[in-house]
Amino acid sequence: MKARFALLRNPALRHGGWPLLIVIALAGGQVMDDYQVTVAGTILIYAILGLGINIVVGYAGLLDLGFAAFFAIGAYTSGLLMLKLDWNFWLTLPAAVLAAAAAGVVIGYPTLRLRSDYLAIVTLGFGEIIRITVVNLDVTGGPNGLTGIPPVSVGGRQIVTPAGFFYLALAFFAVVLVLTGLLARTRLAYAWRAIRSDDTAAEAVGVPSRRVKLLAYVLGAAVGAVAGPLNAAQLGTVDPSSFTFLTSLMILLVVIIGGMGSRPGVMVGAIVIVALPEALRTVQEYRGLFFALLLIVIVILRPQGVWPARPRRFRLPARAPAEARPARAETGALLEVDGLTREFGGVTAVADLRLRAAAGQVVSVIGPNGAGKTTAFNCITGLIPPSSGTVALGGRRVRGLSPHRVAAAGLARTFQSIRLFEEMTVAENVLIGRFARDRALLRPPRRADLDAVRRCLDFVGLADAADRPAGGLPYGDRRRLEIARALAAEPRVLLLDEPAAGANPTEKRALMELIARISGLGTAVVLIEHDVALVMSISDRVTVLEHGRAIAEGPPAEIQADPRVIAAYLGVPDDPETDLVTEVLG
Amino acid sequence: MSEFVQYLVNGLTIGAFLALIALGYSMIYGVVRLINFAHGDVFMIGAFAGYGVLTTLGVTGGSAWPALLAAVVVGALTTGVVGTGIARAAYVPLLSSPRLALLISAIGVSLALEEGVKDLTHARFKSYPGVLDGGRIFSGTVRVTYGQLALVLLSVALMAGLWLFVTRTVTGTAMRALAMDRDAARLQGINVERLILVTFFVGSMLAGAAGVMYGLYYVQISFGMGFLIGLRAFTAAVLGGIGNLPGTMVAGVCIGLVQSFAAGYVSSRWTDVIIFGLLIAVLALRPTGLFGERVVERA
Numbered sequence: 001m002k003a004r005f006a007l008l009r010n011p012a013l014r015h016g017g018w019p020l021l022i023v024i025a026l027a028g029g030q031v032m033d034d035y036q037v038t039v040a041g042t043i044l045i046y047a048i049l050g051l052g053i054n055i056v057v058g059y060a061g062l063l064d065l066g067f068a069a070f071f072a073i074g075a076y077t078s079g080l081l082m083l084k085l086d087w088n089f090w091l092t093l094p095a096a097v098l099a100a101a102a103a104g105v106v107i108g109y110p111t112l113r114l115r116s117d118y119l120a121i122v123t124l125g126f127g128e129i130i131r132i133t134v135v136n137l138d139v140t141g142g143p144n145g146l147t148g149i150p151p152v153s154v155g156g157r158q159i160v161t162p163a164g165f166f167y168l169a170l171a172f173f174a175v176v177l178v179l180t181g182l183l184a185r186t187r188l189a190y191a192w193r194a195i196r197s198d199d200t201a202a203e204a205v206g207v208p209s210r211r212v213k214l215l216a217y218v219l220g221a222a223v224g225a226v227a228g229p230l231n232a233a234q235l236g237t238v239d240p241s242s243f244t245f246l247t248s249l250m251i252l253l254v255v256i257i258g259g260m261g262s263r264p265g266v267m268v269g270a271i272v273i274v275a276l277p278e279a280l281r282t283v284q285e286y287r288g289l290f291f292a293l294l295l296i297v298i299v300i301l302r303p304q305g306v307w308p309a310r311p312r313r314f315r316l317p318a319r320a321p322a323e324a325r326p327a328r329a330e331t332g333a334l335l336e337v338d339g340l341t342r343e344f345g346g347v348t349a350v351a352d353l354r355l356r357a358a359a360g361q362v363v364s365v366i367g368p369n370g371a372g373k374t375t376a377f378n379c380i381t382g383l384i385p386p387s388s389g390t391v392a393l394g395g396r397r398v399r400g401l402s403p404h405r406v407a408a409a410g411l412a413r414t415f416q417s418i419r420l421f422e423e424m425t426v427a428e429n430v431l432i433g434r435f436a437r438d439r440a441l442l443r444p445p446r447r448a449d450l451d452a453v454r455r456c457l458d459f460v461g462l463a464d465a466a467d468r469p470a471g472g473l474p475y476g477d478r479r480r481l482e483i484a485r486a487l488a489a490e491p492r493v494l495l496l497d498e499p500a501a502g503a504n505p506t507e508k509r510a511l512m513e514l515i516a517r518i519s520g521l522g523t524a525v526v527l528i529e530h531d532v533a534l535v536m537s538i539s540d541r542v543t544v545l546e547h548g549r550a551i552a553e554g555p556p557a558e559i560q561a562d563p564r565v566i567a568a569y570l571g572v573p574d575d576p577e578t579d580l581v582t583e584v585l586g
Numbered sequence: 587m588s589e590f591v592q593y594l595v596n597g598l599t600i601g602a603f604l605a606l607i608a609l610g611y612s613m614i615y616g617v618v619r620l621i622n623f624a625h626g627d628v629f630m631i632g633a634f635a636g637y638g639v640l641t642t643l644g645v646t647g648g649s650a651w652p653a654l655l656a657a658v659v660v661g662a663l664t665t666g667v668v669g670t671g672i673a674r675a676a677y678v679p680l681l682s683s684p685r686l687a688l689l690i691s692a693i694g695v696s697l698a699l700e701e702g703v704k705d706l707t708h709a710r711f712k713s714y715p716g717v718l719d720g721g722r723i724f725s726g727t728v729r730v731t732y733g734q735l736a737l738v739l740l741s742v743a744l745m746a747g748l749w750l751f752v753t754r755t756v757t758g759t760a761m762r763a764l765a766m767d768r769d770a771a772r773l774q775g776i777n778v779e780r781l782i783l784v785t786f787f788v789g790s791m792l793a794g795a796a797g798v799m800y801g802l803y804y805v806q807i808s809f810g811m812g813f814l815i816g817l818r819a820f821t822a823a824v825l826g827g828i829g830n831l832p833g834t835m836v837a838g839v840c841i842g843l844v845q846s847f848a849a850g851y852v853s854s855r856w857t858d859v860i861i862f863g864l865l866i867a868v869l870a871l872r873p874t875g876l877f878g879e880r881v882v883e884r885a
Binding site: 114115117121124126129132133135245252256260285288289291292293295296303 | 615619621676679680683684686687689690691693694695696697698700701702704705813817820821824828855856858859861862863865866867869870873
């Protein structure tokens with residue numbers, strides 16, 4: 001199996017594959033008959049639509065069952081402008097793209113908070129709304145659609161033959177291919193894959209998830225809309241019956257059969273979707289049934305698609321240069337939390353919490369399970385809004401900001417239940433952490449990003465695993481990767497939520513050493529931890545929470561002697577639980 | 587005024603069987619996290635099975651309550667078996683695959699059912715014999731027939747039965763546990779695959795019964811009838827809050843009313859624009875549906 005595909009991994013072929021395909025297509029245009037060349041043109045139209053929906057579904061993981069709406073908007077915008085206002089085809093093209101992009105905002109904006117399954121029905125409904133509207137309105141020609149669309153002219157020559165149209169479609173396809181190829185290398189593409197994997201974690205480490213999702217709709221719609229005018233030019237008509245739910249399904253199937261997020265897969269998918277039903281023409285009557293059954297078989301045999309995406313590996317520098325900036329010379333309290341309170345219904349999870357962490361300090365928050373430690377972290381990072389209180393980072397108030405803004409202000413965190421982007425590589429995970437420092441989306445990761453990724457991986461000792469998928473890492477490495485991702489933001493304050501959970505004594509020692517090195521960088525570390533011995537040995541100060549309230553605060557030595565802490569943690573004499581604790585500790 | 591009451595009555599009737607279909611979407615989503623696209627087509631199969639029973643029995647018209655009941659029962663059992671078979675063949679093998687693969691499989695099944703019935707019926711409409719009692723309960727401007735009343739009562743009885751099944755039986759309780767957490771349910775000794783099949787059986791039976799009721803009420807049936815009805819029912823399931831059975835029932839009736847009033851006061855051409863527009867508006871304001879969902883998203 002491996003040997004057979006080795007050829008495909010040849011780098012020359014990998015980068016030369018598309019030009020080769022275009023050359024073959026150009027040559028093919030000469031030898032194919034009119035019928036074949038028409039089918040080939042339709043394949044290209046579906047390939048363009050597939051490249052569009054690949055952005056929404058493949059990269060960003062937002063299910064779209066109404067993509068034909070953008071196809072329709074593109075076709076009708078272009079057709080109406082040509083017929084009613086006598087615009088030139090080439091002028092209507094940007095108008096069609098803009099109209100579809102605007103529609104992308106309309107459908108994207110209200111659905112940003114929705115889960116993927118609800119997205120399915122909302123996008124489906126949107127597709128139906130557009131279709132029914134164009135069928136019902138007079139200006140769009142009602143059920144008959146638009147007819148008499150003039151042929152496209154290129155350099156004074158009108159394109160009327162099927163072969164001529166095929167070359168036109170090929171040119172469109174090539175342009176879209178190059179543009180989506182450029183898009184696939186940008187930081188935005190990495191951000192899309194991160195939100196597809198875990199949008200909460202992505203937001204928490206600095207990805208502006210709403211903007212990123214909206215951009216997926218807008219750019220996907222804009223790309224797909226290009227197919228509309230092309231289709232209108234091919235047929236000379238715009239027929240509302242070509243934008244049904246079935247069309248949306250076909251477009252979706254292009255990416256699913258091919259492999260989500262995979263551009264070669266889109267090509268395979270478009271060929272299967274268009275050419276297969278044509279090939280089945282001989283069994284005309286049963287071809288729908290046959291096609292449906294084949295679809296089920298393909299999905300059961302290859303659930304990941306025929307040509308699954310293999311994300312490009314970015315080359316990390318062999319050695320990370322020393323950090324360009326001098327170590328931060330910040331002093332004083334970097335994190336100031338005052339009066340932080342969070343109520344859930346009648347339950348007060350966190351009450352009037354005060355927390356200080358200065359540069360280079362390690363501050364720990366301990367307390368029994370359910371004391372409100374993680375809730376406090378979630379309030380500080382903006383993941384849940386606090387009921388009252390203030391949070392300031394280096395003197396700047398950040399309460400009420402969305403998590404990615406809090407992250408950008410210099411606060412990084414890890415999660416109690418590790419939240420990595422499982423399908424992305426170790427290096428890509430760390431790259432996402434860079435969004436807190438630099439939110440630029442529409443350009444490839446810079447050298448500074450790659451240097452930082454390398455530095456962070458070296459720092460936690462994961463450089464050798466850079467190209468491995470995060471999902472395959474052993475537990476201890478996953479913890480360290482999450483810390484590396486947080487460090488990529490070069491945070492002023494780092495919140496670690498139970499980093500030692502499940503670690504063995506050796507790993508705990510390594511962790512303590514790692515935390516000491518992080519605070520040595522001038523970062524304030526706030527630690528939630530249950531391992532009291534670990535906390536006492538590395539903390540400068542300790543806050544003890546019980547039932548959401550701080551019951552003690554001070555240096556470790558004081559805390560250890562505090563009778564209230566002993567009572568909360570170990571129980572008090574005459575309490576039946578105490579005997580058990582003594583027995584266990586005994 | 588009489589217009590309004592008439593639309594209300596019609597809406598309630600339509601809503602009664604929309605709710606039945608919506609319940610299937612909701613239950614199935616609960617246990618396998620799948621929007622069962624084939625559900626609308628299972629409904630269509632039910633309509634054809636009921637048609638088969640009535641024509642085989644040679645019922646031609648008039649009140650034939652036993653034949654009518656037989657049609658509903660056979661229709662429901664047929665779809666129960668069909669639905670379970672579909673789940674066994676096309677969904678269970680994909681339980682551990684990406685969720686999109688499951689969805690695509692469902693779309694494939696939906697197409698296969700439509701195309702299969704299209705080939706078998708040569709794409710022709712079939713007409714139910716007019717067995718539904720056309721006798722009026724009220725005379726006057728508002729038309730309410732005994733048939734309509736029977737359909738609504740039957741729907742209510744089926745929904746009550748489902749409610750008892752889900753809340754009072756061991757299997758129903760296991761089903762709710764499965765909807766919360768598949769792995770935990772498995773660890774408690776629940777046979778997950780079997781339970782999934784049971785859920786498909788029950789959900790599909792409801793859709794099949796609704797299919798027969800649709801045929802009795804609207805008379806004309808065809809291979810493509812499941813698509814739009816399925817969409818409307820699914821809209822109801824989402825509006826009611828997926829996995830939330832009482833919410834789904836209420837939302838099903840609401841969609842029926844919207845459909846009836848939209849067709850009456852605006853135009854039937856704009857009905858679906860209004861339904862889907864409403865759906866988008868509601869979800870934008872309340873992302874988990876009108877009544878809140880009852881499924882736990884696995885993190």
